[in-house]
Amino acid sequence: MNxxxxxxxxxxxxxxxxxxxxxxxxxxxxxxxASSGLEGIDLAEHHHPDAILLDVMMPEIDGINTFERLNKNVDTQHIPVILLTAKTGTAEKRLFQKIGVTGVITKPFDPLTLASQIAKLLQWTL
Amino acid sequence: MECDDGVGEHFLWEEVIDPHPITASSQTSLSRALAKLTAQPVKDCIVVMRSNRVVGIVTQQNLLTAISQRHNWTKLRLAKVISQPATTILQADLSTPAAVLEIFEQQPISKLPVLDEQNNLVGVISHQRLLQATSHPEPVVSIQRQHQRAQLFAEITLKIRQSLQLKDILQTTVEEVQNLLNADRVLIYQVLPDGTGKATSEAVKDAYPAVLGMAFPEEVFPKDYQQLYAKGRILEIKDVHAPDAGIAECLLEFIEQWDIQSKLIVPIVYPLTPEQSQTEPSDGHELWGLLIAHQCESPRQWTDFELELMQQLAAQISIALSQGQMLEYLEERVKLRTAELTETNRALQQEIQERKQIEMALRQSEEQMRLITNNLPVLIAYVDAQQRYGFNNQAYNYWLGQDPVTLHGKSIQSVTIPEYYEKIQPHIEAALQGEQVTYESEIIFKDERSHSVSVSYIPHVELGSRGKAKINGFFALTTDISDRKAIERMKDEFIAVVSHELRTPLTSLHGSLKLIATGRLGHLSDEGQQMLAVADESTDRLVRLVNNVLDLQRIESGDVTMDHGVCNAADLVEQAAEAMQTMAKQHRIEIQTQLQSLSIWADPDYIVQTLTNLIGNAIKFSAPNKKITLSLQPLKTAPTDQSPEQSSPAALFCVQDHGQGIPTDKLGSIFERFHQVDSSDSRKKGGTGLGLTICRKIIEQHGGTIWAESQLGKGSKFYFTIPLSAN
Structure with a gap:
């Protein structure tokens, strides 16, 4: 795999x-x-990553706002976004599904299976 | 008026007609009549009138008989004791005494009222006086003497009547009789209830022994003699030593002790009291005593006048006794009535005092209530059935700037902005239907800020006469919950922050430890590996604890909205089983399922969370190579805390393990927070003590029930029910 x-x-x-x-x-x-939403959008525009792991609770613009901006941006809207969040409430999970993120991984995550979780969500093979 | 019919040369009608008879209405009471009669001792009858017409005659004897025989005589009127029919004669018809005597012989009367042409009463003819006037025509001198005697008798009676004290009356009587008759001794002998007797009054010349105060045994005056006197016997003995005197030898000796030569005895009849009349089988006369005159110096022939005088004075004593009795009776009645009035007065005073105390207590209570209601930080109002304010506390003024006095009697609608009234109208109507209502709302206070309030309407229900409930209105209590709402918001924000702030370092810690544990970042010593494992397990447990605390808080605060929908219960069990397969394999546990397709009304995510929690517990507490069985079956009637009528068909989920089991005494508390069967064991298994509490909260929010059955050493079964969907 590349x-x-x-x-x-x-x-x-x-x-x-x-x-x-x-x-x-x-x-x-x-x-x-990137340490903020705005920095992340900037890096995404310039580096076109294969996937973005996005935290939800961040100062300035939070993860949801960042995702919406990425989604509206033609340069970044095609990039799959996986939320990495400590918010585990059912209502929150439903919100994440509703806005159209590719997946949600709950903090704390297992670092030994994180890559396989991401690959599974993005249907990549390791 | 004069006539001559051969019976007398100078017969005068005026001599036999009493021109001023005592008259009284037929409704006059006996006591009043008696008073009238005794005020004029020479009169012996009352002419009873009705509407100025003569209706009958009541004699002195009639009155005494009525008083002595009728226990209710105090209530009697003259109309009830009239003994003689109203036979009258016109003055113009008075021709000869013989003609009038014929009337007396034909009629059972002793008195004959005389009327003028206008039927006015002009006098009363006495049969006795007419007889005396016609059969023994006496010269004028004799008549004058008789008149003087009558005057004398009247004077004596008047003296007797000057006292109401019986003792004085009796003493005056004996003194006057002795004086008039010139008797040597006059005494009154009273018969006592035990048959003995006593001389109670006496007037005796100095030359003779006194008997006053002496008691006489019953033998002196036996019972059969008493009865004879009671019937009116008069004993007149000219000479006690004469052979025809009929005095026993033994008595003669007794009599000689007192120098008695001659004696005259008349009975004093004792009228029965009203109470005695009811109880004693008597004709109403009882012998009270005897009026006795003695002549000691020599034998004496007692004259008719003396006899008559003694009789009349004995009658006067009887009247005095009646009056005394009446007085005593009235005094007793007055005493009783006074006692009753005193008691009534005392009771009234007490009642007045109690009422005053109650009124004071009420005033104090009202004052306290007013003080309390006006100082409570709550809007308190009473609204009647027409939605009008009946009461508002001062908080209406403090909070809303609405004066309670101004609000009184006004309808809610008239003092509320239309949009707000529309919102609260259904609640008002529900309260007036008898429903207790509580709702939350936002209202603008006089500081122009919006405040969160909790409003409760409590119906004022009154039970009617037939037990039917009537709603008179409702009490409205409005509490400012702005502070509580602010705290809730702060708490939510705090939880959100804690959720993030705890999990973030935990994530780093947890991830770092896991990566180190791989050994790919360098090898640790055995002790180092052991410590790393401890740190790793503790971190895992801390993560679970934080997750559970946050879950429980969300559910309990109502922050979580269950997204109910129709779902297949079997799919949810499969989903949970699959999620737990990894853990099951690690513990070498086999998960089996016995499922059937059932449609339930539930939030699938939360049902899966409950199942995974129960399966996780089953795995943790099962020995390796054991089985866990997940089963599902329909229940026609689900067990519920509510009434059987409200129970509905449900799906019964069961997670069965073959682990160590739970002691019976712990089964009831395992669903309480931090109530683990064995805390040390739980720590060993990595439990948080909140998993089953979360499960119970979730199931309760679905309208289901959760419980456990267990046998020590054999395993446990955890059941829960979820209502089947209507479809």
């Missing part, structure tokens, strides 16, 4: 580090990180 480029948008640097290491170890994917 190496994938994954964009992580999360304001928490420790999460970025764990995800980065996990995906590198398990799938050897390339990782770029």
């Amino acid at each position: 190496s994938k480029l994954i964009l992580i948008i999360d304001d928490e640097e420790p999460i970025q580090k764990v995800v980065r290491l996990s995906l590198k170890l398990e799938a050897n994917w390339q990782i770029i990180c």
Whole structure:
């Protein structure tokens, strides 16, 4: 499988580090990180990643707003977005499904299976 | 008026006609009549009138008989005791005494009223006086003497009547009789109830022994003698020593002790009291005593006048006794009535006092209520059946700027903006139908800010005479819940923050530990590996705990809205079983299913969450190589906490394991938060103590029931029901 480029948008640097290491170890994917929604949109426009892992609760513009902006942007709207969130309520899950994200992975996630979870959602093979 | 019919040369009608008879209405009471009669001692009858016409005669004897025989004599009127028919004669018809005597002989009368041409009463003819005047024509001198005697008798009677004290009356009587008759001794002998007797009054010349106060044994005056005197016997003995005197030898000795030569005895009849008349079998006369005159110096021939005087004075004593009795009776009645009035007065005073106390207590209570209602931070109002305010507390003024006095009597609609009235109208109508209503709303206070309020309407129900409930209105209580709402919002925000802020470092911690544990970042010593495993397991448990706490909080706060829909229960069980397969394999547990297709009305995500929780528990508490069975079957009537009428068909889910089982005494509490069967075991299994509580909350929100059955050492069965869909 060709190496994938994954964009992580999360304001928490420790999460970025764990995800980065996990995906590198398990799938050897390339990782770029953004610490805010606006930075993430900018990176997405320029690097056209294969998938975006997007945190929901972030300052300035949150994950939902970021997703909507990415979705409206012709350069980024084709990029699959997987929400990486601590919000686990049923109502929240329904909201995420409604806005059309590709998938939702709940924090805390298992770093050993994170890559396979992403691959399964995106129908990639590892 | 004069006539001569041969019986007398100078017969005068005036001598036999009493021109001023006592008259009284037929409705006059006996006591009043008696008073009239005794006020004029020379009179012995009353002419009874009705509408100025003579209707009959009542004699002194009639009155005494009535008083002594009729226990209710105090209530009697003269009309009831008239003894003589109203036979009258016109003055113009008075021809000769013989003609009038013939009338007396033909009629059972002793008195004959005389009327003028206009039927006015002009006098009464006495039969006795007519007889005396015609049979023994006396010279004028004799008549004058008789008149003087009558005057004398009247004077004595008047003296007697000057006192109401019986003792004085009796003493005056004996003194006057002794004086008039010039008797040596006059005494009154009273017969006592035990048959003995006593001289109670006496007037005696100094030369002779006194008997006053002496008691006499019954033998002196035996019972059969008493009865004879009671019937009116008069004993007149000229000479006690004469052979025809009829006095026994033994008595003669007794008599000689008192120097008695001659004696005259008349009975004093004792009228029975009203009570005695009811109980004693008597003709109404009882012998009270004797009026006795003694002549000690020599034998004496008692004259008719003396006899008559004694009789009349004895009658006067009887009247005095009657009056005394009447007085005593009236005094007793007055005493009783006074006692009754005193008691009534006391009771009234007490009632007045109690009422005053009640009124004071009511005023204090009202004052306290007013104080309380006016200072409570709640809008309190009473609304009548026509939706008019009957009461508003001061909070209406403080909060809304509406004066309670101004609001009184006004309809809610007239003081409420139309849009708001439209919102609350259904609640008002429901309350007036007898339903207790509680709702939340937003209202603008006088500070022009919107406040969240909770409003309760409590119907004022009154039971009618036939037990039918009538709604008079309702009480309205409005509480400002703005602060509570703000706190709830803060709590929600806090939970959201905690959710994120806890999970984020947990995610990093959890991920880092997992990656280290792979050994791909470098190898650790055995001890290092062990510590890493401890950190990893603890992190896992912390993650589950945080998840469960947040889940439970959301469900309990009502923040979670169940998205009910029709779903296939068997699919949900399969889905949960599949999700738990990985864990089952790790524990070498086999999951079996016994399913059938059932449509239920539920939120599928929450049912799967419940099932995975129960399956997870079953796996954790089963030994390796055991089976877990998931079954599903329909129930015609689901067990419910509500009434049987409200139970409905349901799907019965069952998760059965063959683990260690649960003690019976723990089965009731395992669904309570942090109530684990064995906390140390639970920690070992990584439980949080909240899983079953969450399951119960979810099932309750679906209108179902959850429970467990277990046998120690053999395993447990966890059941829950979910209503079948109508389709």
